[in-house]
Amino acid sequence: MNTFQDLLTRKLAEALAAASLPQAGAVTPATDPRFGDYQTNAALVLAKQLGENPRALAQRILDAYDRWDLCEPPTIAGAGFINFTLRPEIIAARTAELLRDARLGVAPAESPRRIVVDFGSPNVAKPMHVGHIRSTVLGDALARIAIFLGHDVIRDNHLGDWGTQFGMVIYGWKNLLDRAALDRGAIAELVRIYKETNEKVAADPKVREAVREELVKLQAGDPENLSIWKETVDLSLKEFEDAYQVLDIHYDIQRGESFYNDRLPAVVERLLNSKIAEISEGAVCVFFRDIPELAEKPAIIRKSDGGFNYATTDVATVDYRIQDLKANTVWLVVGAPQILHFKQIIAIARREGYTADLRHITFGSILGEDRKLMKTRSGENVPLRDLLDEAVQRARKIIEEKNPDLSEPEKIDIAQKVGIGAVKYYDLSQYRMTDYIFSWDRMLSFQGNTAPYLQNAYVRIRSIFRKAGQEFTAPAQIALGAPEEKTLALRLCQFAEVVPTVLNDFRPNVLANYLFELANSFHAFYEACPVLKSEEPARGSRLALCELTARVLAKGLDLLGIKVPEKM
RNA sequence: GUCCCCGUAGUUCAACGGAUAGAACGGAGGUUUCCUAAACCUUAGAUGCGGGUUCGAUUCCCGCCGGGGACACCA
Numbered sequence: 001m002n003t004f005q006d007l008l009t010r011k012l013a014e015a016l017a018a019a020s021l022p023q024a025g026a027v028t029p030a031t032d033p034r035f036g037d038y039q040t041n042a043a044l045v046l047a048k049q050l051g052e053n054p055r056a057l058a059q060r061i062l063d064a065y066d067r068w069d070l071c072e073p074p075t076i077a078g079a080g081f082i083n084f085t086l087r088p089e090i091i092a093a094r095t096a097e098l099l100r101d102a103r104l105g106v107a108p109a110e111s112p113r114r115i116v117v118d119f120g121s122p123n124v125a126k127p128m129h130v131g132h133i134r135s136t137v138l139g140d141a142l143a144r145i146a147i148f149l150g151h152d153v154i155r156d157n158h159l160g161d162w163g164t165q166f167g168m169v170i171y172g173w174k175n176l177l178d179r180a181a182l183d184r185g186a187i188a189e190l191v192r193i194y195k196e197t198n199e200k201v202a203a204d205p206k207v208r209e210a211v212r213e214e215l216v217k218l219q220a221g222d223p224e225n226l227s228i229w230k231e232t233v234d235l236s237l238k239e240f241e242d243a244y245q246v247l248d249i250h251y252d253i254q255r256g257e258s259f260y261n262d263r264l265p266a267v268v269e270r271l272l273n274s275k276i277a278e279i280s281e282g283a284v285c286v287f288f289r290d291i292p293e294l295a296e297k298p299a300i301i302r303k304s305d306g307g308f309n310y311a312t313t314d315v316a317t318v319d320y321r322i323q324d325l326k327a328n329t330v331w332l333v334v335g336a337p338q339i340l341h342f343k344q345i346i347a348i349a350r351r352e353g354y355t356a357d358l359r360h361i362t363f364g365s366i367l368g369e370d371r372k373l374m375k376t377r378s379g380e381n382v383p384l385r386d387l388l389d390e391a392v393q394r395a396r397k398i399i400e401e402k403n404p405d406l407s408e409p410e411k412i413d414i415a416q417k418v419g420i421g422a423v424k425y426y427d428l429s430q431y432r433m434t435d436y437i438f439s440w441d442r443m444l445s446f447q448g449n450t451a452p453y454l455q456n457a458y459v460r461i462r463s464i465f466r467k468a469g470q471e472f473t474a475p476a477q478i479a480l481g482a483p484e485e486k487t488l489a490l491r492l493c494q495f496a497e498v499v500p501t502v503l504n505d506f507r508p509n510v511l512a513n514y515l516f517e518l519a520n521s522f523h524a525f526y527e528a529c530p531v532l533k534s535e536e537p538a539r540g541s542r543l544a545l546c547e548l549t550a551r552v553l554a555k556g557l558d559l560l561g562i563k564v565p566e567k568m
Numbered sequence: 569g570u571c572c573c574c575g576u577a578g579u580u581c582a583a584c585g586g587a588u589a590g591a592a593c594g595g596a597g598g599u600u601u602c603c604u605a606a607a608c609c610u611u612a613g614a615u616g617c618g619g620g621u622u623c624g625a626u627u628c629c630c631g632c633c634g635g636g637g638a639c640a641c642c643a
Contacts, residue, residue, distance in 0.1 A: 031587065041586060047623070054623070078587045079623060123643080163643065257643090283641055293571065296639080303641040310643050339572060340638055364574075365636080402606055430581060434574065435636075441593090442580065446606040448592040449581075456606055464603050504584075513582065516591080527599095527608050546603095568606080 003105065003497045004094070005029070007070055008038050008084055015065035021046055021057070027084075029494065035077060036085035037490060043080040054080025088486055092478040095489045099474050099548055104555055105496035108150030113357075116154045116321045117143045119333035120249070123160035124236040124256070125169050125190040128243055129381035130374050130438070131335075134363045137424045138432060139333035140249045141508045141560045142361070148559055149500060154325060157240075158317065159256030161233050163310075165194065167215030171207070172197040173228050174214075186235035219307075233258075246388050247420060248561060260316040264308040267316045268301055276351045277301060288347050299344035314345045322349075322356050329357040331506070336362040336433075361506045364435040366427075374438050388420060394444055395419030395452075399568060406567060414565045418452055419444075421562040425451035428560050429512035449516045451562055454553060457519040458564045461550040464531055464543075472547045475540030484525040488545055491521045495552050499559070508560055515556045522549045 008027045016023055025042025047054035058076040068074060071084040098105050119139020122128045147153045172193025181189040200207040218225040268284050271277035277286045282304030288294035301312045321327045332342060342360035349358055368374040376382050396415035426443035430436050446452045480486040498514040531542040554564050
């Protein structure tokens with residue numbers, strides 16, 4: 001199914017050819033209803049190229065072509081824009097088509113890719129905290145959208161399950177562990193023994209030495225230390241899984257750093273053999289002397305003490321994803337502080353001859369009301385589970401005030417969907433690069449660009465169908481009489497235009513924005529056009545608009561990882 | 569010091585180089601014998617500063633100012 005944008009773009013191409021002009025410009029949705037539904041700047045672009053008057057060129061295009069079919073005769077406006085107003089019956093016909101299309105008009109990608117999405121990636125033996133929200137929620141949404149567009153997606157949790165901190169953890173496990181506490185809350189106890197060990201290390205050189213030895217033994221494959229390590233990993237994963245359950249996030253694979261351990265020597269060997277790496281100050285380094293930005297900044301892939309580091313692991317990870325998983329695209333949804341690191345990793349991949357599309361997708365921070373990184377009163381990271389629980393509790397309280405008659409199971413279900421949805425949507429509705437200030441009141445508000453507002457629009461539609469007491473059946477025809485109906489219908493048709501653009505620059509906020517505008521258009525329609533009280537054929541037609549709005553809202557929110565309740 | 573990101577109404581956020589910079593919250597005013605007023609309508613209010621490229625700049629380039637981050641063996 002082609003979008004109006006596609007169809008008009010094709011018409012424009014024909015018109016330019018008919019006018020003996022080169023292809024130029026683009027068709028975009030109109031920036032203002034006064035300019036119709038779509039517009040093109042083709043004449044402006046050509047005017048620049050050819051050094052001619054833009055309005056005259058626009059006229060020439062319109063004179064040369066009159067088979068626009070789906071819209072009224074285009075008009076010229078402003079500096080030389082050509083404006084298109086779609087014919088209502090065309091929008092109506094398209095809307096009817098969408099009702100029969102499970103994909104809601106969204107075309108599958110022309111060349112599907114195999115995409116590894118690396119997101120979340122918490123560290124073992126440490127609690128997940130607010131800092132993990134953005135990567136987790138953003139990565140999951142991008143994965144969902146890519147899947148819907150027909151890509152072959154592998155979600156990978158690149159756990160921080162290896163590294164120097166395990167010297168501390170193992171020492172603490174052997175000397176300080178409280179088994180009962182571990183049963184009550186594994187990560188809390190692991191954090192406690194880590195911290196206590198850390199204090200002892202600072203005070204006592206003998207402990208420092210003992211910790212170092214535990215790490216060496218682990219790395220050498222000592223069975224006892226390996227089994228302790230394994231247990232801490234398993235315990236941590238169980239707690240992570242609990243959070244993922246609440247968030248409705250699921251991974252296809254979870255290849256932590258440890259997975260790559262036995263591949264590291266070969267990576268260094270290979271890079272040395274191919275002269276990509278060299279030895280400098282006793283370490284094996286990759287220099288990027290031809291890349292000005294990286295000229296002074298080598299990547300160290302083997303430390304002078306012979307140990308490997310995270311650059312080594314990440315090079316091995318790129319190998320694995322391209323060679324073993326056969327990915328041609330990798331999205332690394334990792335915070336902005338690691339920009340330099342991933343520039344180096346991607347530059348190494350290029351030198352190795354990999355042509356896969358490797359993207360580091362960065363994002364800003366979550367700030368507290370004080371505009372500093374969000375922390376608890378005592379200056380600690382806010383645990384993710386506490387935050388999610390609070391979201392659900394707060395949602396529950398609001399629902400109880402607004403709609404006390406709901407049954408207990410309904411309240412539980414709604415609080416979950418509204419609370420978690422609010423947290424996710426608040427994150428996804430903002431441009432990923434900007435820092436944002438965390439605010440319960442804003443994200444749980446039923447007004448404005450929030451999940452509850454969108455969920456409420458959906459719920460209102462469901463309520464109409466409950467009241468109608470009938471299942472939806474598609475009407476023979478859709479008629480768009482009122483302007484609110486036309487606006488809503490056009491908006492519904494544009495879902496198919498919006499979804500693919502999200503992946504252009506990895507901006508789910510574009511989709512969020514669209515859904516908000518859709519809900520706005522729906523509410524305007526809802527105010528102006530009675531549904532159940534209207535006469536046929538308007539009634540059936542309006543029910544169809546309601547149904548389609550509900551489907552698009554639900555699907556759009558689903559692509560963001562957000563669920564919709566039937567009541568709220 | 570070098571490099572990267574960000575700077576838009578009082579506040580929180582939008583805007584593939586396009587038309588008179590959009591919303592929301594908060595402020596002011598209004599709408600309900602009617603499908604969830606959890607809504608809708610009206611209204612005032614902003615591109616950090618200075619140059620440049622362009623028919624056109626919030627967007628691209630240069631220089632300042634302000635905030636954050638990264639820069640050889642932590643991840």
